[in-house]
Amino acid sequence: MSAFKPKNELNDIIKRYLSGKASAEEISFIDEYYNFLGKRDVSGQVPNEELQFLEDQNFRAIQNKITADKKYNLNTVYKYISIAAALVLVCGSILFLKDQKILSSSSTTKAKIENLDVLPGSDKAILTLANGKKVVLDANTAANISDTKGISISKTEDGKLIYTVLNHQLVDKENNAFNTIETPNGGQYQIVLPDGTKVWLNAASSLKYSEVFVGNERSVQLTGEAYFEVAKNKTKPFHVRSKNQDVEVLGTHFNINSYMDDKTIKTTLLEGSIKISNQKSNKTLKPGEQAVTGIAENAFIHVSNDVDLDDEVAWKNGLFRFNDLELRDVLIQLERWYDVKIDYSSLPNKRYNGMVPRTSKLSQVLAMLEKTGNIKFQLTEGKRLKVISKI
CATH class of the missing domain: 2.60.120.1440 (Jelly Rolls)
Structure with a gap:
């Protein structure tokens, strides 16, 4: 691969992966990282005392695989991993985008949403x-x-x-x-x-x-x-x-x-x-x-x-980036982009980490939020969205 700005390039690869336009090399890179992370529960916040250990393990595992396969320039891959490891949300992000890919190709999302949907802006x-x-x-x-x-x-x-x-x-x-x-x-x-x-x-x-x-x-x-x-x-x-x-x-x-x-x-x-x-x-x-x-x-x-x-310019680059973001702030972004009316009267105290393209349908974003929290969403006529806490 040619020289690039690591964070921007990582975002571009993720967008291409989700839109089905990624190269074989890029797909393999995401799969390698996802498969390793999938061996441990990283769906929630990673404790600070474990973060460095996890980052080191992630890099060593991918380094060993790539070195053995000789598929990649190791310096280039290290740029990806070092950027990813520097972001607290990376574990959730890679799993998040992989699950998003699975959701987009599945006939059912298992999201507790009415048979309604909203296209992106x-x-x-x-x-x-x-x-x-x-x-x-x-x-x-x-x-x-x-x-x-x-x-x-x-x-x-x-x-x-x-x-x-x-x-x-x-x-x-x-x-x-x-x-x-x-x-x-x-x-x-x-x-x-x-x-x-x-x-x-x-x-x-x-x-x-x-x-x-x-x-x-x-x-x-x-x-x-x-x-x-x-x-x-x-x-x-x-x-x-x-x-x-x-x-x-x-x-x-x-x-x-x-x-x-x-x-x-x-x-x-x-x-x-x-x-x-x-x-x-x-x-x-x-x-x-x-x-x-x-x-x-x-x-x-x-x-x-x-x-x-x-995080600050993610919207301009076609992404939602949730970096330890309160649910209310997540929903405000969704309200503006999907032009829905949200009931904020009884929101649970939850924070989110992850990344998803703004080209996603509302149902796909809501399904991911449901998977990572004890909540469900109800979308009704008139594009009204209600948050319901699971008992």
Whole structure:
């Protein structure tokens, strides 16, 4: 295999495995790891005192098998295992994805769910143009949406909205026209802004921006969650405003989670540098750090480097990643992505570890949650989901 970024490559292999697109070598790798883990009960939390022992045993077992078969480059495989061992959720994840594969090919899932199901979310959104016209963005939308004043707005087949400046001389330098793109529950979308900045919008999110950035800054307004890859421009900083927070960047990669019904805003930096400010204070983040800010105007900004970057951007990479996550937080993600109504009135105190593609049907995700907890789910008409504790 060629060189890669270990965590991203591991995620890619898992996605290919679950979608049936993995190579024979990749399937064998997953099977080797799964078969070894399957010899011991790792469905729950691994005690801290046993974790290191288990990690060592996992690596030695796979190392011996691979060395004997001479199928793999051992340095490459060690990258996979070292990354996996560094994640507390790895044991659950490998078993989780293997069981998910079995479930997807089985005629029955054994999940205690009604004979109803919900398909996963998809690329869909609503674009509101400066003149108030609304354009539904989905698979049926025409490629050419607008072409005025030297600016082209087009849509690609893979769910991407692109702004292109065709003629700089025709662009109105005083243009202060704003567009807004909104994703519903069960929707996501990618947009390329006029300056080349790429934005991925998660479900139930919106982004307001200028048709063309004029003046001495580039500014957008975000509600919900989005991942940004900001085009570099040292003379014109890029600002993301959400709730009572402002993020200033010159060119970098970061994720902002600022849903209106959440009590905090989480800003996670993957590359470059950003400055976060509100009425109370300001902080500068380094790669690998996360800022957590309350929604009040006078809230403090707390910075932490104890964050798993893969968890924070899993949604953008097509995955759910549950890393010691409370059931309520798991269900909130499912509610937004599958556009269901969840009864939160009597949730058991449970936490989950694992990973599953966002392309899975709701029944498959619920079946896995049922297998790892003393609970069952009831899905009824109107896409209403109830959690029931087993006696």
